[in-house]
Amino acid sequence: MVSTATDWLTRLPAPAGALEPIQRRGREALAQLGLPTRRQEDWRLTDLTRLQGLLTLPLAALDPASAEAASAQNVPGPPENGWRVVLDGHSDPLAGVTLPEGVSELSGSELEQALGHTLARCGSAHHWPVEFNHSLASQVLALRIRGSVPPLEVLVGAAEASLSPTRILLVVEEKAELEILEVFLADSGAAHSHLLEMHLGQEARVRHGVVAQGSGDSGLMAHLAVEQEPRSSYELITVSRGWALGRLEPQIVQVDGQASTVLKGLVLTADEQQFATHTTMRFEGEEGELDQLQKAVAAGRSHSIFNGAVNVPRAAQRTNAAQLSRNLLLSDRARIDTKPELEIVADDVRCAHGATVTQLQEEEMFYLRSRGISSARAAALLLRGYCQEVVDALPPLAQRWPVIDHLLEGLEQ
Amino acid sequence: MIRPDAELLLDINDLHASVEAQPILNGVNLQVRAGEIHAVMGRNGSGKSTLSKVLAGHPAYRVTGGSVRYRGSDLLELEPEERSRLGVFLGFQYPVEIPGVSNLEFLRVSSNARRQQQGLEELDTFDFDDHVRERLSVVQMDPAFLERSVNEGFSGGEKKRNEILQMALLNPVVSILDETDSGLDIDALRIVAGGVNQLATPENATLLITHYQRLLDEITPDYVHVMAAGRILRTGGRELALELEKTGYDWVDEEVASTGQGVA
Numbered sequence: 246m247v248s249t250a251t252d253w254l255t256r257l258p259a260p261a262g263a264l265e266p267i268q269r270r271g272r273e274a275l276a277q278l279g280l281p282t283r284r285q286e287d288w289r290l291t292d293l294t295r296l297q298g299l300l301t302l303p304l305a306a307l308d309p310a311s312a313e314a315a316s317a318q319n320v321p322g323p324p325e326n327g328w329r330v331v332l333d334g335h336s337d338p339l340a341g342v343t344l345p346e347g348v349s350e351l352s353g354s355e356l357e358q359a360l361g362h363t364l365a366r367c368g369s370a371h372h373w374p375v376e377f378n379h380s381l382a383s384q385v386l387a388l389r390i391r392g393s394v395p396p397l398e399v400l401v402g403a404a405e406a407s408l409s410p411t412r413i414l415l416v417v418e419e420k421a422e423l424e425i426l427e428v429f430l431a432d433s434g435a436a437h438s439h440l441l442e443m444h445l446g447q448e449a450r451v452r453h454g455v456v457a458q459g460s461g462d463s464g465l466m467a468h469l470a471v472e473q474e475p476r477s478s479y480e481l482i483t484v485s486r487g488w489a490l491g492r493l494e495p496q497i498v499q500v501d502g503q504a505s506t507v508l509k510g511l512v513l514t515a516d517e518q519q520f521a522t523h524t525t526m527r528f529e530g531e532e533g534e535l536d537q538l539q540k541a542v543a544a545g546r547s548h549s550i551f552n553g554a555v556n557v558p559r560a561a562q563r564t565n566a567a568q569l570s571r572n573l574l575l576s577d578r579a580r581i582d583t584k585p586e587l588e589i590v591a592d593d594v595r596c597a598h599g600a601t602v603t604q605l606q607e608e609e610m611f612y613l614r615s616r617g618i619s620s621a622r623a624a625a626l627l628l629r630g631y632c633q634e635v636v637d638a639l640p641p642l643a644q645r646w647p648v649i650d651h652l653l654e655g656l657e658q
Numbered sequence: 659m660i661r662p663d664a665e666l667l668l669d670i671n672d673l674h675a676s677v678e679a680q681p682i683l684n685g686v687n688l689q690v691r692a693g694e695i696h697a698v699m700g701r702n703g704s705g706k707s708t709l710s711k712v713l714a715g716h717p718a719y720r721v722t723g724g725s726v727r728y729r730g731s732d733l734l735e736l737e738p739e740e741r742s743r744l745g746v747f748l749g750f751q752y753p754v755e756i757p758g759v760s761n762l763e764f765l766r767v768s769s770n771a772r773r774q775q776q777g778l779e780e781l782d783t784f785d786f787d788d789h790v791r792e793r794l795s796v797v798q799m800d801p802a803f804l805e806r807s808v809n810e811g812f813s814g815g816e817k818k819r820n821e822i823l824q825m826a827l828l829n830p831v832v833s834i835l836d837e838t839d840s841g842l843d844i845d846a847l848r849i850v851a852g853g854v855n856q857l858a859t860p861e862n863a864t865l866l867i868t869h870y871q872r873l874l875d876e877i878t879p880d881y882v883h884v885m886a887a888g889r890i891l892r893t894g895g896r897e898l899a900l901e902l903e904k905t906g907y908d909w910v911d912e913e914v915a916s917t918g919q920g921v922a
Contacts, residue, residue, distance in 0.1 A: 609754050626759050
């Protein structure tokens with residue numbers, strides 16, 4: 246067991262590679278920050294023993310078998326109309342990949358300038374999961390997108406009993422269009438530390454899907470920082486299931502207003518799992534829009550946490566934001582904590598929010614049963630219907646994956 | 659169609675039921691034979707909707723006394739889904755909206771559950787599609803409603819048509835239609851009533867629960883029952899409904915008051 250950050254840091258291999266200075270700074274920061282404690286509001290509900298468990302994992306080794314092991318779980322072939330990049334936490338993600346027209350790799354001074362920029366704009370550069378990734382990641386997939394490019398699938402695998410640090414930087418230029426699907430897979434006992442930064446230029450459009458499928462004792466810590474210029478449109482659809490410990494942190498900032506953001510999330514937890522989603526939406530200019538729906542389904546003795554911050558400072562007049570958190574408890578031993586956090590200073594805004602926690606509705610169940618459908622089948626139909634709303638919003642690339650069936654496996658009796 | 663020798667489908671005897679410890683049914687007696695159409699009328703709160711829910715097996719209602727036999731066996735010991743598979747159908751007053759569940763899939767699963775019970779072959783997606791499209795004509799329903807989520811965003815009339823479509827697909831033995839006429843304009847009422855009439859045969863029976871007599875202009879009942887305070891107060895023919903239309907329910911209230919039979 247690792248009881249202090251210093252303990253853990255001393256066991257890491259020496260900083261190396263293109264990100265060496267960042268690793269060094271990240272480790273210094275972690276030595277200062279220490280491990281999260283439950284006295285910190287953001288970690289109040291987290292099972293910290295499991296977090297410490299992640300720290301005992303060795304880093305993903307230079308073992309070509311590891312990526313394959315993780316991707317052994319029914320992975321469909323690469324998309325026909327798109328392209329795929331595989332991240333495993335140690336090998337060069339672009340080895341053997343031909344970049345499509347409109348996509349180029351950021352390197353040298355370009356990379357140095359861009360890396361960390363969006364994190365700073367989101368105010369999350371020194372969050373623990375970010376510094377954690379900083380201290381580990383030795384590779385970054387850094388791409389510039391111009392014009393309209395074919396859909397990109399990023400497959401992020403983690404092999405048994407290892408910690409896989411991955412990092413992505415995407416600069417989506419003015420008026421460019423991108424569809425990206427990130428698929429996280431993990432063997433039992435494996436864990437991801439993932440960090441993504443994305444910059445959307447003016448009038449850029451991005452559809453971003455995240456399908457995170459853990460198994461057994463796996464862990465996920467993912468931080469997604471997104472910066473939007475005016476008249477850009479960003480849609481993030483996240484679907485997660487199967488993580489013993491999961492933490493997903495989408496942080497979006499509209500730097501000069503007039504942009505549109507859609508966030509839809511679905512988290513399923515079962516057994517003893519714990520999953521936390523912390524979203525932050527910050528409007529720094531006028532006439533920004535947000536449409537957010539967060540859904541959770543908690544079964545067994547699991548625990549699902551949602552924290553949804555929306556910041557509307559004085560400069561963000563005529564913001565139009567709606568956040569809805571809907572939660573379904575499948576067992577009386579499961580637990581759901583949901584907290585909208587609206588900070589509104591501007592006076593001419595529309596900000597709606599709401600949260601519900603329910604069980605399967607008796608009237609819906611009775612209606613289905615009165616049509617000859619058994620209660621188990623009725624519950625399964627209702628659950629599927631509940632999840633479908635978010636799953637259907639995933640970008641088209643996700644249709645190649647059996648998302649809904651994986652999600653519901655074992656939950657439908 | 660009254661035939662004294664027709665099969666006794668539903669035999670309700672001194673039925674008492676309560677919801678949240680509040681007694682609602684206080685001794686209902688009713689016999690329904692094959693080929694018959696019964697109308698149960700009464701004010702709001704008289705217990706007529708409760709009767710329909712108890713017959714369908716709603717878990718919120720507790721039977722505290724009496725019996726209900728369906729084709730000779732105890733109906734009350736069956737789960738709601740078993741009652742449906744055996745041919746008891748409840749048309750809901752307020753059909754439930756179920757987002758994310760496709761109407762077509764719902765109709766297929768439900769109709770296969772009944773078919774299986776009847777020893778018929780279950781229909782796959784393609785065969786069912788043909789079958790359901792053919793049945794749509796019973797209620798003149800637009801096929802577009804098959805592709806939507808169950809009842810979601812349907813108008814009042816569309817929901818009721820969807821109920822009768824389910825009845826047409828399930829081919830029930832006893833249909834209990836709870837306020838099927840509520841919220842319908844006259845055109846929709848005629849279509850829905852037309853559907854019910856088409857589905858009535860000498861082998862099945864219908865129980866119409868209604869507040870108003872206008873439904874009975876479209877569907878001619880063999881018996882009319884007036885419910886009050888959780889019991890059937892009077893039974894007659896078609897003329898009883900017309901009398902109620904003229905005189906209203908005041909005499910019912912007086913009768914209940916004079917016999918001291920509020921909640922017995």
